[in-house]
Amino acid sequence: MKAALLSIPALFLAAAANSDDIGFSGMPEMCASCHGRDGASSGSMPSLAPLDEESVRLLLEAYRSGEIEGTIMNRIARGLTDAEIASLAEYFGELEE
Amino acid sequence: MGIRGAETSRRGLLKLAGASAFAGVAGERAVAGVRGKVVVVGGGFGGAAVARYLKLHSAELDIVLVERNEKFSTCPFSNTVIGGFNELEFVTFGYEGLRADGVEVLIGNVVEIDAGGNSIRLSGGEGISYDRLVVSPGIDFKWDAIEGYDEAAAERMPHAWKAGSQTALLRRQLEAMEDGGLVVIAAPVTPFRCPPGPYERASLVANYLSERKPRSKVLILDSKDGFSKQGLFREGWERLYPGMIEWIGFSDGGNVIEVDARSMVVRTDFEEFRPDVANIVPPQRAARLLDTAGLAEGGDWCRVDPRTFESAAAPNIHVLGDACVAGAMPKSGHSANSQAKACARAIASLLAGESPREPAYINTCYSLLSEDYGISVAGVYRPDENGEIASVPGAGGSSPPDAPAEYRQAEAEYARGWFANITAEMFG
Incomplete structure (x- = not known):
């Protein structure tokens, strides 16, 4: 099942740091540059705050595998580890409003 | 929790x-x-x-x-x-x-x-x-690298490689130029700030000229034999501004070695040019x-x-x-x-x-070739065992060649979205 080009918003993440652990790769912060701090985008990239944990995980895995064809997100998701995807999903899932 | x-x-x-x-x-x-x-x-x-x-x-x-x-x-x-x-x-x-x-x-x-x-x-x-x-x-x-190109010369031949008054100066010069004029952009050796920057600039200058001064030309004189997203830029230039942008690489005589800002002369190893607007980006x-x-x-x-x-x-x-x-x-x-x-x-x-x-890093560089034509290069990076920051194998890369117009348009939109979010993150 391949989603049509660009029909699913290129996903990704937002803002700040995780509260429990100053360590890990800090990946959620890296997402804020494109997707806005606290998962609230002020531009054309999608906001991530509305997504729940499972959606973030499934989307990132689908971008990584190529099941969804976006633009830049496939190239970035291919650089993420399973552990990072899990942390990102947890982080942005917590921001769900 | x-x-x-x-x-x-x-x-x-x-x-x-x-x-x-x-x-x-x-x-x-x-x-x-x-x-x-x-x-x-x-x-x-x-x-x-x-x-x-x-x-x-x-x-x-x-x-x-x-x-x-x-x-x-x-x-x-x-x-x-x-x-x-x-x-x-x-x-x-x-x-x-x-x-x-x-x-x-x-x-x-x-x-x-x-x-x-x-x-x-x-x-x-x-x-x-x-x-x-x-x-x-x-x-x-490196003011001494191109003979004759110093801070005073930059007031006539702007670098516009630190944004601000230099940016405004180059814009004013383009506005004042007559139709049929020659714009030279001198691109520096690697490494330098913003590798795709000179070529995005050539694109957006051509965009302005093609609408307002269509007999003009943009000539890129390059101190190297290749550049970032080269295939994608060339594809876009042919599609959007056919015949307007010419690129001369190092081996073909593109290396600028001297300028005379007063008489508006730009010299390479082989040739002399007399541009109407000269944008000299010096080595850094x-x-x-x-x-x-x-x-x-x-x-x-x-x-x-x-x-x-x-x-x-x-x-x-x-x-x-x-x-x-x-x-x-x-x-x-x-x-x-x-x-x-x-x-x-x-x-x-x-x-x-x-x-x-252990950190991980991301870079994304969008370039606009027109308001609705964008291309990108991205990378994910981690420190490797040699103490270098290395690209994660298999990740990153450039936009695909020969992509449909909707892909280029989406990346132009995302370029604007990137700018809105990264500047809000830093200054908002």
């Missing part, structure tokens, strides 16, 4: 109270209670981001940001000012957001770094001491301020630890952005921003007496 729940509700309250979203999460960082004074020199993509994220990780830290100018004009999107899509104000930002976060912002000119004394000195003689120093001062030009090096502490070790750029960005030459000093050697990461605003986040985490850990954890 309890901590996160509390954080989320505190965030909500602060949002309701009108405080910034940053302040909302700042109070509960894992290193809350860490004290110390961090001085940041330079308020661009590296400096503004590291100051903000340090405050986020530990509200108790004293953060002093020293920046030369009251306002910062970004190089990213400054080509849209040169192309006439935006005014300079669109790429110009103040430091109110950082001040609201509790960062002390000083407008001043740093003239010396005293690594042994853990202090910096301003042009007025005032000294500022630090526990940790972060320098993100960007580039300086790390800001010379860094030499006051020997941070470039006699070379052009500063070596750093790939995990913390601490200088290889002096302890307690971190060098970010264009000025440092960051392995596979290009010299871009996004790279500096990404490095700043990892550096802020590392400093918070170091001040808490903990070891910094």
Whole structure:
């Protein structure tokens, strides 16, 4: 099942740091540059705050595998580890409003 | 769960109270209670981001940001000012957001770094001491590299490679040029700030000329034999501006060796050109301020630890952005921003007496060829076993060639979205 080009918003993440652990790769912060701090985008990239944990995980895995064809997100998701995807999903899932 | 729940509700309250979203999460960082004074020199993509994220990780830290100018004009999107899509104000930002976060912002000119004394000195003689120093001062030009091209010449042949008055000057020259004129863009040797920048600039200048002065030409004289996203740029130029942009690489005589700004002459190894507008981007090096502490070790750029960005030459000093050697990461605003986040985490850990954890970095460079034609290159990076910042194999890369128009249009939209979000993250 391949989603049509660009029909699913290129996903990704937002803002700040995780509260429990100053360590890990800090990946959620890296997402804020494109997707806005606290998962609230002020531009054309999608906001991530509305997504729940499972959606973030499934989307990132689908971008990584190529099941969804976006633009830049496939190239970035291919650089993420399973552990990072899990942390990102947890982080942005917590921001769900 | 309890901590996160509390954080989320505190965030909500602060949002309701009108405080910034940053302040909302700042109070509960894992290193809350860490004290110390961090001085940041330079308020661009590296400096503004590291100051903000340090405050986020530990509200108790004293953060002093020293920046030369009251306002910062970004190089990213400054080509849209040169192309006439935006005014300079669109790429110009103040430091109110950082001040609201509790960062002390000083407008001043740093003239010396005293690594042994853990202090910096301003042009007025005032000294500022630090526990940790972060320098993100960007580039300086090698004025002696192209004969005749000095600061005075740049007033007639702008570089426009530090955004601001130079950007506006180049725009005015293009507006004043008659139809049928020749615009020369001299592109420098690698490494330099923003590898796709000269070619995005050629595109957006051609966009303006094709609409308003269609008999004009853009000639890129290059000091190298290839450039970033070359195939994608060429494909776009053929599609959008056929016949208007010519590129001459190093081996074909593109290397500019001399200019005469008064008579508007540009000379390469083989030829002489008489452009109506000359945009000379000279070779570059790390800001010379860094030499006051020997941070470039006699070379052009500063070596750093790939995990913390601490200088290889002096302890307690971190060098970010264009000025440092960051392995596979290009010299871009996004790279500096990404490095700043990892550096802020590392400093918070170091001040808490903990070891910094393994970072990962992302870079994204969008280039516009017209308002609705964008291309990109991205990368994900990690420190490797040799102590270099390396690209993650299989990740990253450029936009595909021969993509449909909707793909190019989407990337142009995303370019604008990127600019909106990264500038709001740093300055909003």
